Amino acid sequence: MIYFDNSATTRKKPKSVISQVVNGLTNYSANPGRSGHKASVNCAIAVNEVRENICEFFEATSPENIIFTLNCTDALNLAILGSIKKGGHVITTAFEHNSVLRPLHELKNKGLIELSIVEPKNKNIITASDIEPLIKDNTYMVVTVHISNVDGAITDIKEIGKLCKQKNILYLVDGAQSAGHEKISLKSDNISMLALAGHKGLFGPQGVGVLVLNDNVNLSPIRFGGTGTDSIKLLQPSDRPECYESGTIAVPNILGLDAGLNFVKKNFEIIQSKVAFLSKTLIYELKKINCIKLYTSEENLFGVIAFNISNIDSSIVSEFLNDKYSICVRSGLHCAPLKHKYLSTIEQGIVRVSLSYFNTVDEIYTLIYALKDFVKSFDIC
Amino acid sequence: MIYFDNSATTRKKPKSVISQVVNGLTNYSANPGRSGHKASVNCAIAVNEVRENICEFFEATSPENIIFTLNCTDALNLAILGSIKKGGHVITTAFEHNSVLRPLHELKNKGLIELSIVEPKNKNIITASDIEPLIKDNTYMVVTVHISNVDGAITDIKEIGKLCKQKNILYLVDGAQSAGHEKISLKSDNISMLALAGHKGLFGPQGVGVLVLNDNVNLSPIRFGGTGTDSIKLLQPSDRPECYESGTIAVPNILGLDAGLNFVKKNFEIIQSKVAFLSKTLIYELKKINCIKLYTSEENLFGVIAFNISNIDSSIVSEFLNDKYSICVRSGLHCAPLKHKYLSTIEQGIVRVSLSYFNTVDEIYTLIYALKDFVKSFDIC
Numbered sequence: 001m002i003y004f005d006n007s008a009t010t011r012k013k014p015k016s017v018i019s020q021v022v023n024g025l026t027n028y029s030a031n032p033g034r035s036g037h038k039a040s041v042n043c044a045i046a047v048n049e050v051r052e053n054i055c056e057f058f059e060a061t062s063p064e065n066i067i068f069t070l071n072c073t074d075a076l077n078l079a080i081l082g083s084i085k086k087g088g089h090v091i092t093t094a095f096e097h098n099s100v101l102r103p104l105h106e107l108k109n110k111g112l113i114e115l116s117i118v119e120p121k122n123k124n125i126i127t128a129s130d131i132e133p134l135i136k137d138n139t140y141m142v143v144t145v146h147i148s149n150v151d152g153a154i155t156d157i158k159e160i161g162k163l164c165k166q167k168n169i170l171y172l173v174d175g176a177q178s179a180g181h182e183k184i185s186l187k188s189d190n191i192s193m194l195a196l197a198g199h200k201g202l203f204g205p206q207g208v209g210v211l212v213l214n215d216n217v218n219l220s221p222i223r224f225g226g227t228g229t230d231s232i233k234l235l236q237p238s239d240r241p242e243c244y245e246s247g248t249i250a251v252p253n254i255l256g257l258d259a260g261l262n263f264v265k266k267n268f269e270i271i272q273s274k275v276a277f278l279s280k281t282l283i284y285e286l287k288k289i290n291c292i293k294l295y296t297s298e299e300n301l302f303g304v305i306a307f308n309i310s311n312i313d314s315s316i317v318s319e320f321l322n323d324k325y326s327i328c329v330r331s332g333l334h335c336a337p338l339k340h341k342y343l344s345t346i347e348q349g350i351v352r353v354s355l356s357y358f359n360t361v362d363e364i365y366t367l368i369y370a371l372k373d374f375v376k377s378f379d380i381c
Numbered sequence: 382m383i384y385f386d387n388s389a390t391t392r393k394k395p396k397s398v399i400s401q402v403v404n405g406l407t408n409y410s411a412n413p414g415r416s417g418h419k420a421s422v423n424c425a426i427a428v429n430e431v432r433e434n435i436c437e438f439f440e441a442t443s444p445e446n447i448i449f450t451l452n453c454t455d456a457l458n459l460a461i462l463g464s465i466k467k468g469g470h471v472i473t474t475a476f477e478h479n480s481v482l483r484p485l486h487e488l489k490n491k492g493l494i495e496l497s498i499v500e501p502k503n504k505n506i507i508t509a510s511d512i513e514p515l516i517k518d519n520t521y522m523v524v525t526v527h528i529s530n531v532d533g534a535i536t537d538i539k540e541i542g543k544l545c546k547q548k549n550i551l552y553l554v555d556g557a558q559s560a561g562h563e564k565i566s567l568k569s570d571n572i573s574m575l576a577l578a579g580h581k582g583l584f585g586p587q588g589v590g591v592l593v594l595n596d597n598v599n600l601s602p603i604r605f606g607g608t609g610t611d612s613i614k615l616l617q618p619s620d621r622p623e624c625y626e627s628g629t630i631a632v633p634n635i636l637g638l639d640a641g642l643n644f645v646k647k648n649f650e651i652i653q654s655k656v657a658f659l660s661k662t663l664i665y666e667l668k669k670i671n672c673i674k675l676y677t678s679e680e681n682l683f684g685v686i687a688f689n690i691s692n693i694d695s696s697i698v699s700e701f702l703n704d705k706y707s708i709c710v711r712s713g714l715h716c717a718p719l720k721h722k723y724l725s726t727i728e729q730g731i732v733r734v735s736l737s738y739f740n741t742v743d744e745i746y747t748l749i750y751a752l753k754d755f756v757k758s759f760d761i762c
Contacts, residue, residue, distance in 0.1 A: 003420055008412035009629060011420065018406050021633070025399050025586055030709075031389035036699060037709035039384055039392065070451040070588075073606035073628025098615075099606035099628060105615045106605050199629060205406055207451075207588040207631025222603070224487050225454035225480035226716035232727065234479075234486045234718065247454025247480060248390060248580060250588025252402070253631070318417060328411075328418035335415075335607035337615065346613070 002327045002363045007149050007177055007304055007354030009199050009206060013260065020259040021205055024252025031248055033228035043251055050258040051241070057261060058194060058212050059185035065213040067244045068254055072176040072197035073099040075211035078244060079172045079193045080104060080143070082219040088140040089114040093126050094338035095148050095155070100174055101338065104143070114138070119342055124151070124297060128159035141170040141192075146178035150339045150350060151295040152279075152304030154182070161190030170217065176200060180264045181275065181302045192217050201356075202264055204257030207250050213240075221246070271357045276301035278355050278364055285368040291381035292371075295343055295350060303355035306343075309371070310380050314349035317374060325370040329353050382707045383744045388530050388558055388685055388735030389711060390580050390587060394641065401640040402586055405633025412629055414609035424632055431639040432622070438642060439575060439593050440566035446594040448625045449635055453557040453578035454480040456592035459625060460553045460574045461485060461524070463600040469521040470495040474507050475719035476529050476536070481555055482719065485524070495519070500723055505532070505678060509540035522551040522573075527559035531720045531731060532676040533660075533685030535563070542571030551598065557581060561645045562656065562683045573598050582737075583645055585638030588631050594621075602627070652738045657682035659736050659745055666749040672762035673752075676724055676731060684736035687724075690752070691761050695730035698755060706751040710734050 003011040030039035032047045051063035060066065069075040080103040090113050092104055108115040116134045120126050131142055142164050144155045157173055164171035170192040175184055180201025186194060194212040198204035213219065221236050225246035230237040237243055264271065279301040286292050286307055295306035309317055318331035332349040333340050340346045353367065375381055384392040411420035413428045432444035441447065450456040461484040471494050473485055489496040497515045501507050512523055523545050525536045538554055545552035551573040556565055561582025567575060575593040579585035594600065602617050606627035611618040618624055645652065660682040667673050667688055676687035690698055699712035713730040714721050721727045734748065756762055 001419060003411070005411065005416055005418065005420065008415050008421070009410060011410045013406055013410065018403060021402060021406060022399060025394055025402060025637075029390060029392045029394065030384070030386065031587075034389050035386055035709065035711040036696065037386065037703045037711070038382060038707065039386065039709050040389070070455070070631070071628035074451070074604060076606065077604045077627070097607060098612065101615050102605035102607075102617050102627070106617065109616060197629070205631070205633055206412075206629050207634045209628070223455060223458045224483035225457065226478060226483075228716075231479065231714035231716050232718045234482050235490060236483050236487065246458070246483070247452035247590070248578070248587050250451070250586070250631070250634070252586055253588045253634070256406075315417065322418045326419065328416065328420050330416040330418070333612035335609075335612050337613045 002366060004327065004329045004353040004355065004359070004367065006356035007200065007352065008330060010201065010203055010356045012356065012358040013203050014263040016259040016263060017203055017205065017256045021252045021256040024255040028251055028255060032251060033242065047249065047251060047254055050254050053258055053261055054210060054212065057265060059187040060212050061215050064240045065215065067211040067213065067241045068249050069209040069211055070207065071209040072195050075195035075209040076100055076174060077103050078211050078219065078222050079195055080107070081222050083141060083170060083217070084112060085140045086112050087138065089116065089136050089138045090141045090143065091116045091118065091131055091134050091139060092143040093117065093145065094119045094342050095126060095145050095153060096143070096336065096338065097145060097149055097174065097176065098335040098337070100143055100145065117338065124153045126155040128156060128163040131160055132163055135167055135169070139169055141172060143172040143174070145174040146184065147181065147302050147304065148336070148339060149177045149304065150334045150336050150352065151306035151343070152300040152302045154300055154302065157191070158189050165190040177304060178302070181272065186212060186214055198253065198257040198260070202257060203260030205253045208253035208257050219244070274357050275303040275355055278359055278361060279303055279305060281361055282353060282364050285364065289371060289375060291375060305353045306350045308345065308348055308351060309375060311348065312378070312380065314351045317351045320374050321370055325366065327367055327370055382709065383747060385708065385710045385734040385736065385740070385748065387737035388581065388733065391582065391584055391737045393737065393739040394584050395644040397640040397644060398584055398586065398637045402633045402637040405636040409632055409636060413632060414623065428630065428632060428635055431635050434639055434642055435591060435593065438646060440568040441593050442596050445621045446596065448592040448594065448622045449630050450590040450592055451588065452590040453555070453576050456576035456590040457481055457555060458484050459592050459600065459603050460576055462603050464522060464551060464598070465493060466521045467493050468519065470497065470517050470519045471522045471524065472497045472499065472512055472515050472520060473524040474498065474526065475500045475723050476507060476534060477524070477526050477717065477719065478530055478555065478557065479716040481524055481526065498719065505534045507536040509537060509544040512541055513544055516548055516550070520550055522553060524553040524555070526555040527565065528562065528683050528685065529717070529720060530558045530685065531715045531717050531733065532687035532724070533681040533683045535681055535683065538572070539570050546571040558685060559683070562653065567593060567595055579634065579638040579641070583638060584641030586634045589634035589638050600625070655738055656684040656736055659740055659742060660684055660686055662742055663734060663745050666745065670752060670756060672756060686734045687731045689726065689729055689732060690756060692729060693759070693761065695732045698732045701755050702751055706747065708748055708751055
């Protein structure tokens with residue numbers, strides 16, 4: 001099987017990730033922060049070291065600002081629902097995933113916020129100049145994706161971060177597809193909140209996401225319960241990070257994520273370079289096929305390549321690849337309806353090839369061979 | 382190390398649990414319900430089989446009613462925040478964990494609900510007759526713990542379920558400590574919603590909880606995002622279970638939980654019998670120590686045994702056990718402040734020994750030996 005759906009979940013994990021999850025299920029099988037005994041304390045120390053590691057990599061200010069969640073969607077929900085200012089105004093983009101669009105529309109639909117959605121003026125890149133004209137007196141947050149899960153388009157987060165800082169507005173970045181592929185710094189990118197998926201470019205297991213906070217962010221919890229702190233209080237305490245992490249946290253997943261992050265740190269440049277090379281090769285070869293409609297530009301070599309073949313429904317292509325060649329790609333709408341509207345692919349959907357460091361150039365050529373077979377078989381071009 | 386903190390997390394897991402988590406990280410490493418390719422479809426089939434397994438064990442009506450969450454607290458939050466009826470009335474008990482008390486107090490504090498908290502009239506057991514007098518016209522839900530995490534006291538859920546059915550009120554049961562220890566049936570216990578922890582008596586990994594729903598429960602999602610369904614919609618779709626499971630679900634944890642559940646199913650009677658035997662032995666031996674204050678009654682042999690030694694702060698006892706004997710017990714308040722108030726142990730806390738099937742009678746005798754040493758060393762009795 002050739003797996004090209006790494007934007008959904010990186011299939012192959014470094015061995016250290018699996019061994020750290022097992023370590024979490026055996027040597028660190030206890031509940032951190034709930035007891036004073038060795039098993040619990042060792043666990044709490046290990047988890048805190050992971051917070052430190054994440055904090056350092058994303059240049060946050062303190063391990064207390066590293067919040068573990070179920071997944072990136074959970075992190076985005078905490079950021080969006082937890083920061084709400086009633087009657088306030090939020091700006092987001094047409095390139096967002098439903099994990100951003102749906103919580104924001106939930107708030108809008110309830111009449112709690114005003115919402116503006118920007119489309120880029122220039123080709124397929126969201127910039128500060130798209131955002132700035134929409135800022136109003138009651139704008140309290142800007143939310144943008146960093147790298148689009150549909151076509152790999154990158155957002156100019158640095159300039160938007162600067163703008164938000166200058167205007168004293170929160171800036172929430174959805175790093176689901178970019179973490180592990182591009183450097184992200186809370187400090188130098190002026191990000192208020194960064195949402196991360198553990199199981200994508202960071203090579204961790206499914207079942208852990210992260211919200212990285214800046215110091216100045218005031219966030220209400222969205223889940224309430226045991227925190228291991230202030231047990232006597234019937235209302236949620238305010239200790240950070242505990243107040244956002246009610247209930248037992250997923251220690252094996254957190255340790256697995258740590259191993260994934262260490263793999264990324266150690267190999268960052270080679271990962272970036274290999275994914276860029278694979279992306280470039282794929283784009284180069286796709287362009288040779290006459291009736292390919294390519295949506296990913298050659299500047300966006302982040303391992304997300306989107307295309308269609310003529311006007312053929314994207315799912316017909318993906319089914320052919322799956323059935324005849326055991327090649328896994330995703331088709332249809334990629335949980336980002338406004339992006340598809342922007343690209344005029346609501347009906348057709350998009351064939352998405354998403355790559356990881358563990359893919360090979362041979363796999364790319366097999367895909368190209370298979371696509372040429374498709375074009376020939378269906379006598380399209 | 383002797384580990385007696387299994388109510389926090391069962392430390393030792395069946396080997397099949399670990400191998401299934403690894404299986405999830407390798408052979409089933411894909412995103413279920415997001416694509417039509419083999420890797421994704423196989424994953425979705427595997428996850429659905431786990432839903433069927435859980436559905437059968439807890440006698441729910443359909444796999445669609447099995448909702449995977451981060452942990453039991455997350456499941457309780459979904460149940461409590463998702464079922465809110467503004468201006469309505471909820472009845473709960475003084476025996477609840479903060480995972481129930483805090484979301485309810487959050488709603489009460491915001492003026493959204495009225496809240497009544499019952500204490501049992503009879504010794505340490507919550508019954509339908511405690512609940513019934515508090516039911517009002519606007520009462521829409523009763524929430525009770527099944528087995529207390531503080532002292533193992535059991536609630537008469539069958540009678541309360543009957544009462545709630547008769548009065549047409551939702552009944553939410555916190556099964557964090559009871560699942561895997563006692564039979565729970567949505568059908569015959571008349572439960573509307575059952576919240577479960579994966580990593581306790583069901584021997585799964587941390588990072589997965591479950592909310593089991595009955596058909597007649599109308600619940601709003603509390604997280605919004607990609608569901609793999611109706612991608613075009615900007616508001617959360619209503620498909621069950623997807624609408625409650627936004628974002629990538631934790632496949633390795635879910636498969637691990639399945640293995641844990643199978644272990645429990647296969648060995649249910651022997652697990653129950655061993656935990657009861659260990660509990661009975663411990664209570665029997667504790668009673669021989671003069672200055673022991675025992676809070677767990679001999680009818681509640683569910684592996685949660687609570688005591689204090691004279692008026693000594695519970696943390697002094699737990700630290701002694703940890704430091705001198707490497708015995709892990711929990712002390713202090715156990716995230717259940719009103720239960721401690723009821724037992725008059727707010728100041729002293731409680732020493733809690735929580736057992737699993739994998740504990741041994743030798744470990745119990747070592748604990749008794751250590752406690753006698755404590756009593757002697759501190760010259761208490």
